[in-house]
Amino acid sequence: MVTPIGVDLDAFWSGLLGGGHALTAIERFRTDDLRVGRGGEIKKVPAVASGIRSRAAALLVAAAADLKSRAPLGAAPERIAVVAGTALGGVEELEHALEDDPAPRRALDALYDAPAHTLADWLGARGPVLTVSAACASGATALGVGADLLREGAADLVVAGGYDVLCRFVLRGFDVLRSLARERVRPFDRRRSGLLLGEAAGLVLLARERDAHGPRLGRLLGHGSASDASHVAAPHPDGRGLEAAIHAALAAAGVAAGDIDFVSAHGTGTPLNDRIETSVLRRVLGRRAEAVAVNSIKGALGHTMGAAAALEAIMCLLAAREGLIPPTAGYEEPDPACDLDYVPGACRSATPRLMLSTSLGFGGCNAALVLEAA
Amino acid sequence: MNAGVRLAGVGLLTGWGDGAGALPAEARVAAAGRAVLPLARPSVAGERFRRATRECLLGVQAVSAALADAGLDREAIRGDGTALIYVTAGAYGASNAGFIGAGVASPARAEGGSAGPLHFPYTAPSALPGEVAIEFGLTGAYVILIGGAPATIDALWQAGLLLAQGRCERALVLAVETFEECEALWRRARWTLPLPLVETAACALLVAGAAPAAYRAVAGAGPLERAVETRAGRTLAAAPLVALALARAAGERAARVTGSWRGRTASIELTLSGHTAQV
Numbered sequence: 133m134v135t136p137i138g139v140d141l142d143a144f145w146s147g148l149l150g151g152g153h154a155l156t157a158i159e160r161f162r163t164d165d166l167r168v169g170r171g172g173e174i175k176k177v178p179a180v181a182s183g184i185r186s187r188a189a190a191l192l193v194a195a196a197a198d199l200k201s202r203a204p205l206g207a208a209p210e211r212i213a214v215v216a217g218t219a220l221g222g223v224e225e226l227e228h229a230l231e232d233d234p235a236p237r238r239a240l241d242a243l244y245d246a247p248a249h250t251l252a253d254w255l256g257a258r259g260p261v262l263t264v265s266a267a268c269a270s271g272a273t274a275l276g277v278g279a280d281l282l283r284e285g286a287a288d289l290v291v292a293g294g295y296d297v298l299c300r301f302v303l304r305g306f307d308v309l310r311s312l313a314r315e316r317v318r319p320f321d322r323r324r325s326g327l328l329l330g331e332a333a334g335l336v337l338l339a340r341e342r343d344a345h346g347p348r349l350g351r352l353l354g355h356g357s358a359s360d361a362s363h364v365a366a367p368h369p370d371g372r373g374l375e376a377a378i379h380a381a382l383a384a385a386g387v388a389a390g391d392i393d394f395v396s397a398h399g400t401g402t403p404l405n406d407r408i409e410t411s412v413l414r415r416v417l418g419r420r421a422e423a424v425a426v427n428s429i430k431g432a433l434g435h436t437m438g439a440a441a442a443l444e445a446i447m448c449l450l451a452a453r454e455g456l457i458p459p460t461a462g463y464e465e466p467d468p469a470c471d472l473d474y475v476p477g478a479c480r481s482a483t484p485r486l487m488l489s490t491s492l493g494f495g496g497c498n499a500a501l502v503l504e505a506a
Numbered sequence: 507m508n509a510g511v512r513l514a515g516v517g518l519l520t521g522w523g524d525g526a527g528a529l530p531a532e533a534r535v536a537a538a539g540r541a542v543l544p545l546a547r548p549s550v551a552g553e554r555f556r557r558a559t560r561e562c563l564l565g566v567q568a569v570s571a572a573l574a575d576a577g578l579d580r581e582a583i584r585g586d587g588t589a590l591i592y593v594t595a596g597a598y599g600a601s602n603a604g605f606i607g608a609g610v611a612s613p614a615r616a617e618g619g620s621a622g623p624l625h626f627p628y629t630a631p632s633a634l635p636g637e638v639a640i641e642f643g644l645t646g647a648y649v650i651l652i653g654g655a656p657a658t659i660d661a662l663w664q665a666g667l668l669l670a671q672g673r674c675e676r677a678l679v680l681a682v683e684t685f686e687e688c689e690a691l692w693r694r695a696r697w698t699l700p701l702p703l704v705e706t707a708a709c710a711l712l713v714a715g716a717a718p719a720a721y722r723a724v725a726g727a728g729p730l731e732r733a734v735e736t737r738a739g740r741t742l743a744a745a746p747l748v749a750l751a752l753a754r755a756a757g758e759r760a761a762r763v764t765g766s767w768r769g770r771t772a773s774i775e776l777t778l779s780g781h782t783a784q785v
Contacts, residue, residue, distance in 0.1 A: 495632025
C-alpha cells in the first residue's frame with residue numbers, strides 16, 4: 133500500500149498505532165483560492181516504474197510493488213485478475229487534457245479505467261481487469277467483486293483494492309460543498325466539523341482457501357451492497373441502505389451480528405455521517421453495541437475515497453494479527469448522538485476475530501465487508 | 507454458478523433512434539462523416555430532475571424502455587429485490603469536463619455557475635445509477651463498473667451471479683455512453699477508437715432462468731460484436747446490450763455476446779426469452 137501516513141504496509145501500521153495524523157498543507161497544486169488547502173497528501177510516491185505519467189496509476193503500481201514484495205503472484209498470467217475501486221479514476225488527466233496537453237494519450241488516460249489497465253500491464257496479469265466506481269464505497273465493492281471472480285472460477289488470484297489521488301478537481305468539489313474541516317478531522321467527536329481528503333492506494337491478493345500458500349492475513353467472509361434510493365449527495369437520513377448492506381454482508385458471511393467484535397466505521401467526521409452510522413450500528417449490533425470497539429482511521433489519513441475501504445479492511449486484519457486496535461485519531465470529546473466505544477486516545481490491546489467494515493458514497497452507494505482473522 | 511439466467515427485456519436508445527430497428531445497415535456510411543451521433547436530452551417530467559444531467563435522464567429512459575419491452579410496469583421492479591449494475595466507459599466525461607471548465611477562478615464564482623454545490627456530486631459515475639435508483643425505488647444490491655464492452659460482459663456475469671445466489675430476484679444491467687460534450691477529446695483518440703461514436707443508453711432486464719450464463723475470456727470478437735460495430739458504430743460499454751437487442755429482435759433463443767476493449771475480449775452466453783420485437 134501507499135498512504136500519507138506511510139508508504140508501505142509496515143509504515144502504515146506503525147503510523148496508525150501512533151495515533152497521529154498525516155494531514156498537512158497541500159503542496160502539489162494550488163489551493164490559495166479554496167477555503168481549505170490541507171489534506172492527506174503523499175509527499176513522495178515511491179518510484180517503482182518509469183513511463184507512468186498518471187499519478188493515479190503511479191500510486192496503484194507503488195502499492196502493487198509493496199504487495200508483490202510480501203505475496204508473490206504464483207499463477208498463470210491469464211488466471212490473475214485485477215479489480216480496482218476508485219471514485220475519481222484518471223480525472224486529473226482530464227484536467228491536463230483540457231487545459232495544457234493535447235496528446236491523444238492524455239485523453240485515453242482520462243478514462244476512469246486507465247489506471248487499472250496500467251496496473252495489470254505492470255503485473256503481467258492477463259485475466260479480467262475490472263474498475264469499480266461506487267464513489268467512496270468503491271474499495272469495498274472491489275474486494276467483493278474480486279471474491280466473486282474467485283468463487284466462480286473466473287480467476288485463481290485477484291489483485292484487488294482501491295486508490296484515488298488528491299487533486300484539484302476533488303478538493304474544489306468538496307470545498308464547494310463545504311464538507312471540509314477547517315480544523316482537525318474528528319470522527320464521532322462532539323466538535324467534528326467535516327472531513328479532509330487524502331490520497332492512497334491499497335491492494336490485497338485474494339486467493340481461494342485451497343490455493344492460498346504461505347502466510348495469510350485473513351479471510352473475506354462476505355460482502356454486501358445496497359442503494360439508498362433517496363438522494364444523490366446525502367446519505368439516507370435513517371441509514372437504510374447502509375443497514376441493508378450490513379445485513380447482506382452478514383448473510384453472505386453466514387455470521388450473526390452478535391458475533392462481530394470490531395467495526396471499522398466509514399467515520400468521515402461530518403456531523404451527518406457519523407450520527408447516522410452510529411444509529412445504524414446500534415440497531416445492527418443491538419444490546420452488544422456498546423461492547424464492540426468501533427474506530428475510524430480517517431482522522432489519521434483523511435478520506436482516501438476509493439482507497440478508504442481497502443485500507444480499512446487491511447487495518448482490520450492487521451489489528452487481528454497484531455492484537456492491537458488503532459485509535460480513532462482526533463476523537464476526544466464524546467457526542468451524545470455518537471455514543472459507542474470509538475477507541476479514544478491510544479491503541480488498544482484486543483484480538484478481534486470477526487470484523488465489519490462499512491462504506492458509504494455519493495449516489496446512495498453503501499457497502500459492507502465481513503472479515504475474519506487468519 | 508448453479509442457477510440460470512434469462513433476458514426478459516431490453517431497452518435501446520441510440521443516436522440512430524429507438525430500438526434495434528432504427529439501426530442502419532452500415533453505420534459508417536449512414537454517419538456521412540459525422541464523428542458523433544448524439545441522443546437528445548429526454549424530457550422527463552418532475553422537479554427533482556431539474557439538476558439531473560442528460561446522461562442521468564438517458565439512464566432513466568433506458569430502464570423505462572426495458573420495462574416496456576418486458577411488458578412490466580415500474581412497480582414490478584421497486585424495492586430490494588432488484589439489483590442494478592451500471593456500466594460506462596465515459597458517460598461521466600461531460601459532467602467532469604463541465605466541472606473543470608466552470609468556476610475555476612474562485613469558490614464564489616463556482617457556486618454561481620454550473621459548478622455549484624450540487625454539480626460536483628453529479629461528476630461521480632455513481633450519480634447516474636443513483637438517480638435511476640431514486641426514480642424506480644431500487645434499494646437492492648448494486649455494482650458500478652467502468653470500462654468498455656468487456657465491463658458490460660462482466661456486468662452481465664455479475665447479474666447472473668446475484669440471481670444465482672438469491673441476492674436479487676431480477677437484475678438491471680444498464681449502460682450509458684455519451685460523447686457530444688467531449689467530442690474534441692474523443693476525436694483525439696480516433697486512432698484507437700474509429701468513428702462514428704454513437705451515443706447509446708441501453709438496459710437489459712435479467713431474471714432467473716434454466717440455463718446458466720457461460721462467462722469466459724476469448725481470443726477475438728464474435729459475429730454479434732462485429733454486427734453491432736457495423737450497424738451501430740462505436741457504442742463502447744453499450745455494445746453488448748445492443749447485441750442482445752439485435753439477437754432478441756431477430757428471434758434468437760440464445761446469444762453469445764463478446765466485447766473487446768484495451769486488448770481484452772470477454773464473452774458470455776445468455777438465454778433470451780421467447781418474445782421478439784420487429785427489426
